[in-house]
Amino acid sequence: MTNHRIAVTGIGIISAIGKGINECWNSILNYRSGIGKMKYLPSIHTNIPVAEVDFSDQDLRNLLNICKSEPINRTALLGIVAAKEAINMAKLDTLPPLTAFINGTTVGGMEKTEQFYPDFKNNEDYIALHDCGGTTDCMANRCGNFAFTSTISTACSSAANAILFGYNMLQTNKIDCVIVGGSECLTKFHFNGFHALQILSDKPCRPFDANRSGLTLGEGAAFLVLERECDAKQRKANILCYLSGWGNACDAYHYTTTSPQGHGAYLSMQSALQSAGLKSTDIDYINAHGTGTLNNDETEGRAMQNLFGNNIPPFSSTKAYTGHTTSASGAIEAVFSILALCHNIIPANLNFETSMPELNICPQQQNDSTKSIQHVLCNSFGFGGNDTTLIFSKI
């Protein structure tokens, strides 16, 4: 089988730090976090900060010209905004006949299910949207004609796994173009789940800091357009960068905690390097999973130390900007990795003050535009130890 180079020709995003690539990247350049007081999520735990997309459902409907009577949920609304931006950037006025739409989500239609529960039975329109696939198809049908749609649900690595699935579909010539990413809105369901697990911080999250006290939940969506390099060149598309490899491994340790050495994380990063044909020294920036929980940051740090030794490349978690956007995080952070690569800027890890005593690592504290970036490694880890790593490379 031919080994194709897989080009990224479009990206789109909506998150707590803005709608669209420009707004989000400007927020990062200006150290503006999207974490704040709860505004839209109807939860009683208003003392806990969140990173919400600052648009009501009605605002999003207006933006997309979707009338009030049409059944749709917030996950789908966010996803459509991001996917359309990606498709526009790729200048795909008409999608190739064999185009796929692959979404990562876990929440699916839960936002509406919990709103109507226990009287959900009488909301037929939303029953069909409850499962993840229903929500994905609802998004896809509003973004174009797709020959293939699918949904991956591996918790917080869902979008990253959706991206590698799209990559593999292109490599094996199953399709000619793919819109891949993830979308997840905040719901009381998973907010309360994380709260019950006692891993939500009552202050904005502080990834990799010794005094971190948990994660901050966020919401959003991001999508990428991927094509084989030969096809992208033939239609004279603007190639932003390449998805040069992926790794996927299972920590196989516990439902929610990671193994002490971050074995799954290590294997995932290692196999991504192997798949991209790169050495650890080739990586110029790591966009870490870095949730801000005691468990994740220590074990991810340990896995990076084990893999990179004393030469850990500059790394940061962008979750202090966007919050942890759970199933969408793999795509949102892939977009930041791509922007870092395109602009040669390493984004800062906000809210960091003190290094973890048990490790010898320190994240990037200021935006750095002095280095040339050739390869970026992006981590996404999910509950159950579903660990995924993507590597993006410059032209």
Place this chain on the structure above:
Amino acid sequence: MGIYIQSAAQISAQKPLCWDFLSEPIIYQEKLVHSLMPDIKTYIPANEARRMDKILKRAIVSAKVAMETANISQLDAIIAGTGLGCMDNTLHFLQDMTRYNEEMLSPTFFMKSTHNTIASQLACFLHCHGYNTTYSHGENSFEAALLDTVMQFQLQKIHTALVGAYDEMPNIYFEWLEQLRLHKKENNIGFSSETSVSFILSDIQTQESWCELKDIMLIHNHICSTRDIETFLNKNKLSINQVDTFVLGMNKTEHHLYKPIYQHLENQNILIYKHLFGHSYTSSAFGILIAALCLQKQQLFAPLIYVQSPTYGKIENILVLNQTNTAYSLTLLSLCLN
């Protein structure tokens, strides 16, 4: 390179972990049938089983039995398809959250509610650190998992895989679906059920291989026509006349979605399975299962036969069609060449 089904195991509305349904199927009149449980303690130590939910027990037991049958102890990948994931726990957490107004919640139901709980816990139980992922896309969840598995083999990332279909049907969710069917005026879907089917795949053909998995295709927003089938078969250097048997995902009542296909089939056997296994998001896995069994045993079994061809002889190529309102899938299975 070929991809071979080395074994499979099922836990369903039919007698679990065996093929009794091929001769003496259980016939149901109910509208909802929960899976029949095998003797769990034979397969999972009691102290571990106590903490597991039924859907997980069924997944682990079917996986373990399939692995033992295939004589495989190490897997390179675990790939799951599930329409709803751990829906029972999801509903429990939702109920508690509503009842107790977001206070004093135990995290247990939540942490065991995600769709990937099944594949990741299979990895824990089987000590498998390899490729692990979960597809949740309505009635095409399993085919997406199977397609991914095929690609992993084609890209030579793996040499063995567990690919499974796992779904449960809590009473509350069943009521929601019934309401939805009523609303859409859908009839004749037979009974709702639960699925646990585990397959072991390998890229090495052995004496034990049941059949070869030749190809799989999944197309969105389209009703499959005979022309689509011909295109798919041509890609695999076959014509429609070389396919001796079709497996269709319809009930005994003729289903309008399949009419464009079965009305054109004259010389082929047609097999069906949903009247035995019921309907769940991942029941299409039973279609692959019965096709693989017929190829392995070189026999068509009476309870599965919808139409029997007068010229029925050797079973060589079986095409499995799963047509839903939103997509269709075609899976081609062939007799192993010695």
